[in-house]
Amino acid sequence: MAPWRESDITRVRLAIRRRGFYNLGRMKHDSPITHSRSDLLRNKLVNQLLQAGAIKSKEVERAFRKVPRHLFLHGFSLEDVYSDFSLITKQIGVTPLTSSTQPSLMAAILEILDLQKGQNVLEIGTGTGYNAALLSEL
Numbered sequence: 001m002a003p004w005r006e007s008d009i010t011r012v013r014l015a016i017r018r019r020g021f022y023n024l025g026r027m028k029h030d031s032p033i034t035h036s037r038s039d040l041l042r043n044k045l046v047n048q049l050l051q052a053g054a055i056k057s058k059e060v061e062r063a064f065r066k067v068p069r070h071l072f073l074h075g076f077s078l079e080d081v082y083s084d085f086s087l088i089t090k091q092i093g094v095t096p097l098t099s100s101t102q103p104s105l106m107a108a109i110l111e112i113l114d115l116q117k118g119q120n121v122l123e124i125g126t127g128t129g130y131n132a133a134l135l136s137e138l
Contacts, residue, residue: 038068041081055111060134069103098127
């Protein structure tokens with residue numbers, strides 16, 4: 001399967017919107033991103049998740065290596081996007097409303113879920129859509 005592109009993310013967001021789910025926002029980057037740098041940081045994060053034991057299966061590893069998290073998170077540096085912590089995506093004052101979950105927690109949940117070919121998942125409250133994209137690769 002070909003790597004994820006911004007046009008793929010747009011199709012996912014449009015499909016979610018058409019089905020009446022959460023409007024996932026705009027698609028344009030705030031600044032140009034070099035794919036080699038994002039690929040390097042993404043692979044570094046995946047290696048850290050493997051070493052920490054958050055990622056155990058080849059399927060979850062493949063999904064994390066394939067889906068570029070920075071296409072789902074705007075207004076953050078690549079270093080922040082590919083670090084293992086949650087990112088607040090919306091807040092009122094100092095109160096966080098939504099966030100992109102910490103990658104190690106996402107990996108652990110996906111490992112526990114142990115999706116098999118042919119199974120379907122309904123994810124409610126997709127937030128940025130990153131986890132839905134990971135799920136689509138499993």
